[in-house]
Amino acid sequence: MYFASDNNAGVHPDVLAALVAANDGHARSYGDDPVTARAHALFKAHFGEHAETVLAVTGTAANVIALASILRPYDAVLCADTAHVFADECNAPERFTGARLTAVPTADGRLTPAQVAGFAAGGHPPHAPRPRAVSIAQPTELGTVYTVEELRAIAGTAHEHGLLLHVDGARLANAAAALGTGLAEAAAGADVVSFGGTKNGALAADAVVFLDAELAAPRRYLHKQAMQLLSKARFTAAQFVALLSGELWRTNAENANRTASALAGILAGLPGVELAVPVQTNAVFAALPGPARAALDGYGSHSPGGAPVRFMTAFDTTDADIERFGTVLHAAFTR
Template sequence: MNFASDNVVGASAPVLEAIVRHNGGALPSYGADPLTLRLTPRFRAVFEHPDLAVVPVATGTAANALALSVMVPPFGLCVCHEEAHVMVDECGAPEFYTHGAKLHGLPGPGGKIAPESLDGYLAGLARHVHQMPPRALTLSQLTESGQVYTVEEITTLSRIAHSHGLAVHMDGARFANALQGLGCSPAAMTWRAGIDILSFGASKNGALAAEAILVFRPDLAETLDHRRKRAGHILSKGRFLAAQLDAYLDGDHWLANAAHANRMAARLAAGLAGIPGVRLAWPVRGNELFPILPAGLDAALRRGGAVYFGWASRSLPPGETVGEGERMVRLITAFSTTEAEVEEFLALARRAG
């Protein structure tokens, strides 16, 4: 009953089998192997974009930080939500890779930036040499509260950002879960809505350690390979990154994994909704849910072996609070979460409740 994260489970069988299958023999190194070269046309087909540049890396932090490094100069500003992963969970990597650029976090319920908040902030900035000029907006999809930006919201926010001279990045650590939650195409949720660079996550959804920086604007891709090499993120045996991403995309494995994780989250949420004293802070839009529990139930679940994290309540919807004697927690399901695990957790909660 480990719902701490989708990072706590292993890799999926097709991904592991692909790594083993491509292990034998000698192939060119540093991404010059045929499998790595095949990734670009594969991703171009998935995203319906003829000029898409594909840059594989091993971690989401590297994907985000390197992506922002080509968008924001050392004297520039990147706007994000105040609880965004790049803001609070990457140990200053975006600032490091941009050589000193600054992040500014905006508040918003559900981890989402509202269009009026973004427009008001950007319009109110002073435009002189004393002010770091804003150069990028980054959106988390899913957000840190498990919510999704709709295609319309992404389009609106991108239009505002572009009108102020900002490029737009999407942190897609749980991109597949958001995509399945919205039921739209990858193109619709990214470049057609105004996204310039996507950090395409795979490690949380079945890969061993693989992400991809997808660049929809050729001018932003120009220096990315040099930045990746300088940062130590070009693997000498690049075929193993490519093998994971190739298997991840093959037969829509990535979408099937995300759909299963989302179903398990919905099942968990439906079961918790029937337990007295339990309510969800936000609707379930992907594979994360944030129930507010009576403190006694939280303690009983932990004693019974359930593993999950407590969560901050800064982005709660208007009118919602976590009262005295209550705890808000985060539960995350994965591609490998079973119905039996969900039912075991719910049975424990029902007994304790």
């Protein structure tokens, strides 16, 4: 009943079953096995036959590989100041690419075409880094979602100015569920996508999906340099087989989104509570009065000062969990 992060959730039983099934006997190492081949085929089914994929075990690693395929050390990439690549990855993208992350403030975590155009026009080579790419999160770190039309506008502006588009899709399944689209449509216009399975019910499974043949060409070398070429790759692959071979990815995401909406409804009905941004996926950001904020410490993710508290639901959050937490919330507001 603690909602600090969807990372706190366990592993979906179907994913555990897939791991057990993959553990039957020996298989060729480093991804040269039938389970990994099946996972690659599933990514093609979702993102198109031209899609090429490498697997990783963390979202940060997936983002580093994706950005390394785009950037040179003299480049710059535009992102929101709330972006995970900027605020939560300990400078890993900058360390491993040598490039600069240029972060700009946004109203709700979403970049605009105007910001992209301004970034593209802002370089003064060779004295300043070359504007090279745009990195957006779908959904954003605030849980907000770009519509397909907004994605295409961002991508169109980026490509018009010679920039590439990276989509950090750690929770892309939640965005697709919110939009009612497939996974590819939820990342429309992207050149490379970091796709997250861990937050969608996997144990440790993220991926980089290359949608541009030129960017995909060195993927195996980048994969190895990033220390993500696992000898027993079938176990990472098996998790994606479980999520992507049917509708499990969508079912899990829809449950997380639905229960977040229910939680937001309870919070919005409490005195003095203000939702910081619209609740579109599985994140709820709420400004809480001081006494209630203190009483709820540990139930959500608390930032220093008076910043909104983040509550996140997961694939396994139940209606009963929300009901019980509603009791906790009401108690916190009546002390």
